[in-house]
Amino acid sequence: MEIIHLSEVDSTNEYAKKLVEEKKKNFVVLADKQSCGKGRWGRVWYSDEGGLYFSIVIDPKEYNPKVVNLLVPICIVETLKKYVDKDIEIGIKFPNDIVVKVNKNYKKIGGILVELTDKYMVIGVGIDVNNPIRKEIREIAVSLKEIVGGDVDRLKIFSDFLQTFENYLKKLANNEIDEYEILKKYKKYSITLGKYVKILLSNNKIVSGKVYDIDFDGIIIGTENGLEKIPSGICIQVR
Ligand code: BTN
Numbered sequence: 001m002e003i004i005h006l007s008e009v010d011s012t013n014e015y016a017k018k019l020v021e022e023k024k025k026n027f028v029v030l031a032d033k034q035s036c037g038k039g040r041w042g043r044v045w046y047s048d049e050g051g052l053y054f055s056i057v058i059d060p061k062e063y064n065p066k067v068v069n070l071l072v073p074i075c076i077v078e079t080l081k082k083y084v085d086k087d088i089e090i091g092i093k094f095p096n097d098i099v100v101k102v103n104k105n106y107k108k109i110g111g112i113l114v115e116l117t118d119k120y121m122v123i124g125v126g127i128d129v130n131n132p133i134r135k136e137i138r139e140i141a142v143s144l145k146e147i148v149g150g151d152v153d154r155l156k157i158f159s160d161f162l163q164t165f166e167n168y169l170k171k172l173a174n175n176e177i178d179e180y181e182i183l184k185k186y187k188k189y190s191i192t193l194g195k196y197v198k199i200l201l202s203n204n205k206i207v208s209g210k211v212y213d214i215d216f217d218g219i220i221i222g223t224e225n226g227l228e229k230i231p232s233g234i235c236i237q238v239r
Helices: 012-021 065-081 144-148 154-173 179-189
Strands: 002-009 027-034 052-058 090-093 097-102 105-116 121-127 196-201 206-214 218-223 226-231 235-238
Touching (some): 012 027, 012 105, 012 121, 052 154, 065 090, 065 105, 065 121, 090 105, 196 218, 206 226
Parallel strands (some): 002 027
Antiparallel strands (some): 027 052, 090 097, 097 105, 105 121, 196 235, 206 218
């Protein structure tokens, strides 16, 4: 996959979409910092120097976006696990926050913003590596540097991630693994499965109950009214 490395950009997702309009295919945009990093649901993604900010562009006709949606957090977890002690828990909080357990609490270390149309799938990934965590989010976010106690080679993490991701894609294309193995791995790394949760939905409704299952479309909650399926696309926050 071609890598376009920029020192600064507004948002790698926005830059990637512009290149798609110019008919570019299968590439990654990597930036050292972003002046207008975007999070899910219109939130800001602080993108100071030292963090990893990149967007992968793939053709949704070539790979099933529902599977890729699960695959990306899996690859981030498998990559980051290589850099931390074995006893540090890194997992996926539904739908695709990457979290680390710090003093009994989970803190966010990475996030994913997918923008999908019938023409492109732009997968934006932000990982707090060596960047300082801003005061406003220190309660809920952590960097890899804080976890390991020193600077980490962020470009090495990027290339490890990309290699892991491309390997899985190749195996999927060659039928060496199937989509259900990806789902199984996602569930293995999920910190949400089996827990009691409160989910804030995009219509401001809150659904609470025990998480019975997760599949390619969303999460299945046992509520007081029976089982309810929440599509990942309408879930704003899980508590
Ligand atoms: C989230 O809210 O958890 C998703 C955060 C995604 C941030 C990444 S950083 C690279 C890419 N470019 C953006 O503007 N956002 C994504």
